[in-house]
Amino acid sequence: MKTAVITFPASNCNRDAAMALEKVTGRPAQMIWHRETEIPSDIDFVVLPGGFSYGDYLRCGAIASRSPIVKDLVAKAEKGLPIAGFCNGFQVLTESGLLPGALLRNKQLNFVCRPQKLTIENGNTRYTSQYAGLKEVIFPIAHHDGNYYADDATLNQLEKEGRVVFRYAGNPNGSARDIAGIVNEGGNVFGMMPHPERAIDPVHGGTDGLGLFKSIIESI
Amino acid sequence: MAKKKSEITPEIVAEHGLTPEEYEIILDRVGREPNLTELGIFSVMWSEHCSYKSSRRHLGKFLTKGKRVIQGPGENAGVIDIDDGDAIIFKMESHNHPSYIEPYQGAATGVGGIMRDVFTMGARPIALMNALRFGEPDHWKTRQLVKGVVAGIGGYGNCVGVPTVGGETNFHKGYNGNILVNAMCVGLADADNVFYSAAKGVGNPIFYVGSKTGRDGIHGATMASAEFDDDSEEKRPTVQVGDPFTEKLLIEACLELMATDAIIAIQDMGAAGLTSSSIEMADKGGVGIQLNLDKVPQREPNMTAYEMMLSESQERMLMVIKPGKEKLAYEIFEKWELDVALIGKTTDTGRLVLKHNRKKVCDIPIAPLADDAPNLDRPYVIPAGQPVLSHSEVWETQDYNDALVRIMSHPNIASKRWIWEQYDRHVMADTVDSSQSGGDAAIVRIHGKNKAVAITTDCTPRYCYADPYEGGKQCVAETWRNLTAVGADPIAITDCLNFGNPERPDIMGQFVGCIEGMNEACRAFAYPVVSGNVSLYNETNGVAIPPTPAVGGVGLIPDLEHFATLKGAQEGDTLVLIGETEGWLGASIYLSVINSREEGAPPPVDLEVEKRNGDYVRSLIRGRRVHAVHDCSDGGLAVTACEMAFGSNIGMQLSRSNDIPTHAWLFGEDQGRYLLAVEEHSVNPVISTAHSKGIPAQVVGKVGGNRIIADGAFDVTLEGLREKHEAWLPALMNKTDA
Numbered sequence: 023m024k025t026a027v028i029t030f031p032a033s034n035c036n037r038d039a040a041m042a043l044e045k046v047t048g049r050p051a052q053m054i055w056h057r058e059t060e061i062p063s064d065i066d067f068v069v070l071p072g073g074f075s076y077g078d079y080l081r082c083g084a085i086a087s088r089s090p091i092v093k094d095l096v097a098k099a100e101k102g103l104p105i106a107g108f109c110n111g112f113q114v115l116t117e118s119g120l121l122p123g124a125l126l127r128n129k130q131l132n133f134v135c136r137p138q139k140l141t142i143e144n145g146n147t148r149y150t151s152q153y154a155g156l157k158e159v160i161f162p163i164a165h166h167d168g169n170y171y172a173d174d175a176t177l178n179q180l181e182k183e184g185r186v187v188f189r190y191a192g193n194p195n196g197s198a199r200d201i202a203g204i205v206n207e208g209g210n211v212f213g214m215m216p217h218p219e220r221a222i223d224p225v226h227g228g229t230d231g232l233g234l235f236k237s238i239i240e241s242i
Numbered sequence: 243m244a245k246k247k248s249e250i251t252p253e254i255v256a257e258h259g260l261t262p263e264e265y266e267i268i269l270d271r272v273g274r275e276p277n278l279t280e281l282g283i284f285s286v287m288w289s290e291h292c293s294y295k296s297s298r299r300h301l302g303k304f305l306t307k308g309k310r311v312i313q314g315p316g317e318n319a320g321v322i323d324i325d326d327g328d329a330i331i332f333k334m335e336s337h338n339h340p341s342y343i344e345p346y347q348g349a350a351t352g353v354g355g356i357m358r359d360v361f362t363m364g365a366r367p368i369a370l371m372n373a374l375r376f377g378e379p380d381h382w383k384t385r386q387l388v389k390g391v392v393a394g395i396g397g398y399g400n401c402v403g404v405p406t407v408g409g410e411t412n413f414h415k416g417y418n419g420n421i422l423v424n425a426m427c428v429g430l431a432d433a434d435n436v437f438y439s440a441a442k443g444v445g446n447p448i449f450y451v452g453s454k455t456g457r458d459g460i461h462g463a464t465m466a467s468a469e470f471d472d473d474s475e476e477k478r479p480t481v482q483v484g485d486p487f488t489e490k491l492l493i494e495a496c497l498e499l500m501a502t503d504a505i506i507a508i509q510d511m512g513a514a515g516l517t518s519s520s521i522e523m524a525d526k527g528g529v530g531i532q533l534n535l536d537k538v539p540q541r542e543p544n545m546t547a548y549e550m551m552l553s554e555s556q557e558r559m560l561m562v563i564k565p566g567k568e569k570l571a572y573e574i575f576e577k578w579e580l581d582v583a584l585i586g587k588t589t590d591t592g593r594l595v596l597k598h599n600r601k602k603v604c605d606i607p608i609a610p611l612a613d614d615a616p617n618l619d620r621p622y623v624i625p626a627g628q629p630v631l632s633h634s635e636v637w638e639t640q641d642y643n644d645a646l647v648r649i650m651s652h653p654n655i656a657s658k659r660w661i662w663e664q665y666d667r668h669v670m671a672d673t674v675d676s677s678q679s680g681g682d683a684a685i686v687r688i689h690g691k692n693k694a695v696a697i698t699t700d701c702t703p704r705y706c707y708a709d710p711y712e713g714g715k716q717c718v719a720e721t722w723r724n725l726t727a728v729g730a731d732p733i734a735i736t737d738c739l740n741f742g743n744p745e746r747p748d749i750m751g752q753f754v755g756c757i758e759g760m761n762e763a764c765r766a767f768a769y770p771v772v773s774g775n776v777s778l779y780n781e782t783n784g785v786a787i788p789p790t791p792a793v794g795g796v797g798l799i800p801d802l803e804h805f806a807t808l809k810g811a812q813e814g815d816t817l818v819l820i821g822e823t824e825g826w827l828g829a830s831i832y833l834s835v836i837n838s839r840e841e842g843a844p845p846p847v848d849l850e851v852e853k854r855n856g857d858y859v860r861s862l863i864r865g866r867r868v869h870a871v872h873d874c875s876d877g878g879l880a881v882t883a884c885e886m887a888f889g890s891n892i893g894m895q896l897s898r899s900n901d902i903p904t905h906a907w908l909f910g911e912d913q914g915r916y917l918l919a920v921e922e923h924s925v926n927p928v929i930s931t932a933h934s935k936g937i938p939a940q941v942v943g944k945v946g947g948n949r950i951i952a953d954g955a956f957d958v959t960l961e962g963l964r965e966k967h968e969a970w971l972p973a974l975m976n977k978t979d980a
Contacts, residue, residue, distance in 0.1 A: 166400070
């Protein structure tokens with residue numbers, strides 16, 4: 023099992039993501055620099071970490087989504103490579119077209135950081151199968167632009183296809199239909215604004231994030 | 243060239259904040275009339291902000307050495323040893339004047355600057371703290387300032403990816419004209435890979451790295467060395483603009499280069515930019531410096547030498563590289579897409595020589611810039627202490643429910659959630675405890691290890707105002723107590739000394755009094771000052787801020803199996819109070835909120851008692867004798883119990899254990915006290931051991947239920963009180979203008 027974390031300029035949760043992957047797989051994650059052009063073929067799972075890639079300038083995730091490495095990421099996603107984006111990583115995924123919708127500025131306009139209760143909407147995805155029927159988890163959130171937006175047709179389709187994986191219990195940012203995390207049609211690409219990688223150790227105040235990493239690793 | 247002779251008029255000298263006497267010294271040391279660039283360089287180096295001319299002789303009194311001190315004051319930040327080859331590098335700094343004029347950028351660049359001070363020395367920043375003071379909540383400027391400062395701190399720290407884990411925020415009319423924004427950064431380094439600023443050797447290349455130089459912030463240091471008046475808004479152009487994205491790249495690039503053996507000396511360009519960084523490096527290393535300003539990356543065309551040397555553009559570093567390592571430096575900085583330029587070299591002349599447009603534009607000796615900086619012995623009068631207030635001189639409320647609600651929702655006690663929810667407190671995934679729990683100190687794990695640092699900031703300006711000496715002692719003692727209350731060994735402090743105009747003997751007296759009190763506490767606890775900053779002239783139209791010596795304390799929790807917070811109180815626990823309660827109401831929150839009076843002597847701190855009580859509490863935490871601990875300070879026992887109840891999410895019932903009047907019992911602010919939640923079976927041993935050591939300890943109540951009760955005084959629901967405690971700040975910030 024080999025995992026990787028992509029680092030963009032001013033990614034700042036890359037180390038946190040790598041620690042989570044190492045904890046679950048028992049092996050250090052490979053760090054991939056954004057200017058590289060190819061994700062090594064032996065990588066089984068890629069995380070796009072949180073942070074402020076390119077300072078959130080222009081639009082969150084927009085510049086990073088044009089990085090050389092993202093071209094190969096898109097190609098490999100289409101072939102079924104599991105890819106997860108947390109926070110800024112989710113924004114990069116929507117900007118690169120791997121997931122539908124967009125992340126707008128939080129409704130109350132302020133940055134918000136708090137432990138956030140989420141409901142698991144679909145426990146049968148590659149990212150949630152190990153939660154074994156658990157209905158609620160708490161992951162920290164920390165973002166300024168987490169207000170998920172998509173048109174009604176897209177939202178309806180996401181819901182109909184069971185691709186809304188997590189919803190906020192108590193919407194912190196104005197997201198449409200309380201959506202916190204979604205998967206693509208193939209079920210291999212997942213994005214969410216909350217930070218499961220910051221909920222993997224009792225010191226964090228909870229370990230609810232482990233289930234997500236265990237689920238995707240188990241599915242490979 | 244006859245015209246050149248009259249270039250520097252007395253008016254120009256005065257505009258540069260220099261006295262005629264200081265100008266005479268410059269003429270003597272330079273040996274001729276300086277040109278404008280040279281005058282500008284002397285002006286910033288001799289400004290209050292850079293030279294500490296009013297404070298230097300007093301700062302020298304501080305205890306600065308200790309067995310864990312690797313580097314005390316005099317470098318970019320202080321360095322302490324936390325065992326296992328790890329070092330903690332930390333400092334607190336003010337950004338008061340710019341934050342008042344331009345709150346977002348002022349606060350943001352304050353955070354950026356203090357982080358640079360820390361990573362310049364080889365540390366990865368791991369935590370940020372801040373101590374903020376604003377004017378009255380209803381003052382017309384306050385909301386705008388709170389909003390801007392908080393957004394600026396969050397906007398910078400969140401982007402760089404360093405958690406903002408704690409701090410304090412106060413409101414008082416004394417800050418209506420001058421807010422205080424004090425930011426602290428704590429970093430982690432290898433103890434044997436700490437970087438210093440002394441340039442060494444001759445002919446070594448000097449590299450400029452980071453953002454381009456623009457015209458922002460010219461004379462910021464001079465601005466921070468003068469009082470405000472009604473035209474202060476016009477100083478907006480002297481405020482710098484921050485770019486946290488570049489800062490993040492700069493951190494990563496510098497740490498990457500520091501992991502190689504390429505750097506001789508490194509210094510960030512903070513106040514007075516290229517001038518102070520180059521001169522400090524040269525002066526400390528005893529070398530000269532020659533710079534070619536044409537090579538300096540510039541944001542705007544046609545900048546003059548004067549502008550480049552005095553610009554305070556942010557996110558810039560200067561470093562002396564080992565010959566032969568130039569290529570490596572270029573490679574790393576280019577990888578991170580940062581501007582990098584070889585702009586000069588060290589020399590053996592002892593002079594600062596600048597070239598611009600192929601002309602020599604500055605040639606002055608370096609030593610006088612530092613050695614001959616004014617070192618003033620300003621007259622001072624330490625204000626007489628205020629009389630001690632007896633219990634009967636303080637009006638006792640007839641409605642304790644109302645009093646409790648008013649105090650718990652008072653601006654200085656109410657929840658600051660609206661502020662800290664805008665800060666990323668968890669990035670880096672090592673935050674153990676933060677503002678989120680309202681505890682005494684933030685706790686941040688050392689990455690990959692089972693130990694942690696505890697960090698706190700504290701200051702009680704109303705005590706310092708009432709009695710600078712006792713207040714100064716109390717600031718240091720409270721940080722020591724905060725660190726102790728989480729189970730840490732307090733190690734050292736940084737300070738940010740915010741005062742009014744030092745040219746006034748009463749203000750200078752506050753300054754000297756506070757320092758002497760602080761120093762006595764430092765010595766009693768073997769708790770040295772390792773870094774800090776002085777901010778004077780916090781004064782508008784002759785009205786000074788209350789004396790505010792903010793203290794940032796750092797301690798070590800050697801084993802994360804043994805620490806405490808206020809969150810752990812459990813149903814059935816007994817509340818035990820350590821320390822003596824006399825019911826001190828002078829200069830208290832109760833007196834201010836319920837009696838609308840700010841007077842009386844502040845509670846004295848008996849340092850010996852403080853240490854004895856604290857050492858005992860720490861031993862109880864390490865022996866797992868307690869479920870929860872909270873320092874008893876602002877608002878006394880009642881507020882302490884409420885905060886523990888909120889943190890633990892469980893009710894508390896306080897019962898009488900003495901016969902002092904109720905208001906003094908509940909709200910007296912006697913020092914050296916801790917409230918403990920103790921499991922039933924440990925109560926007797928905890929109390930009897932305390933008594934055997936001569937430490938006052940008594941049962942003051944029980945934990946349980948969902949109400950907060952004090953016998954014969956108040957009885958309210960936990961949730962109802964919490965609602966009031968949480969509601970105040972959002973209500974203020976969401977108010978729409980009429």
